[in-house]
Amino acid sequence: MNIGKNRLNYADLNRFLKYWIQSEIDMFNKYIHIEMEEDIPEDVLFNGILRKADSYQQQRNKPVLSIWYEEQTLKLTAWSPDKRWRNVDGETGSFQGEYDALRAVERRMELEQTLKENYDDEKILNEIRELNEQLEQLQEELNFTIAECI
Missing domain, CATH: 1.20.5 (Single alpha-helices involved in coiled-coils or other helix-helix interfaces)
Structure with missing residues (x-):
């Protein structure tokens, strides 16, 4: 999935990441790319994100979550x-x-x-x-x- 250009601010992205991390199900099959107009301050983007407390009880098929940023694109993937x-x-x-x-x-x-x-x-x-x-x-x-x- 490619969200492309959007009007999401850092707080919106932070909320989305928290929701994705805490979700008990896989939200997408391969990846999500979110294009950004400017670099993302990591301290704001990842504010309050540590790890899922009840990770032992997850029902996800892909519990390994990967987040990286390159070429003004935030990239999210999930892996088994x-x-x-x-x-x-x-x-x-x-x-x-x-x-x-x-x-x-x-x-x-x-x-x-x-x-x-x-x-x-x-x-x-x-x-x-x-x-x-x-x-x-x-x-x-x-x-x-x-x-x-x-």
Whole structure:
């Protein structure tokens, strides 16, 4: 789908992104392109967007959401973690590693919250350490960086 030129302001786009992220169903099959007249300030566009809190209960077939901006076009895509795709060089890939990393980050955040209530629980601390090691390995293997906001 291509929305093309429009009169959506940044607040409208922010609301749309929040709706898309929180939707329990896949809203489109392939992608949405939204043409912009000027560059988008990321802090405004992504204001209040962190991650879906109940991501374990989603009914989406494509839970990996990708948002990027190039050539004055905001591009949104959704992927199944195990779906294979081919890049311009003919190499195949999937988002399974990134999906696993996001799930690990989500689990770690849950454990850190539990740890605040159960200070110094060795079992929780060990699981957090294991998740951190898993995340480091995924970042190294797949050549990406996990940036977290506090």
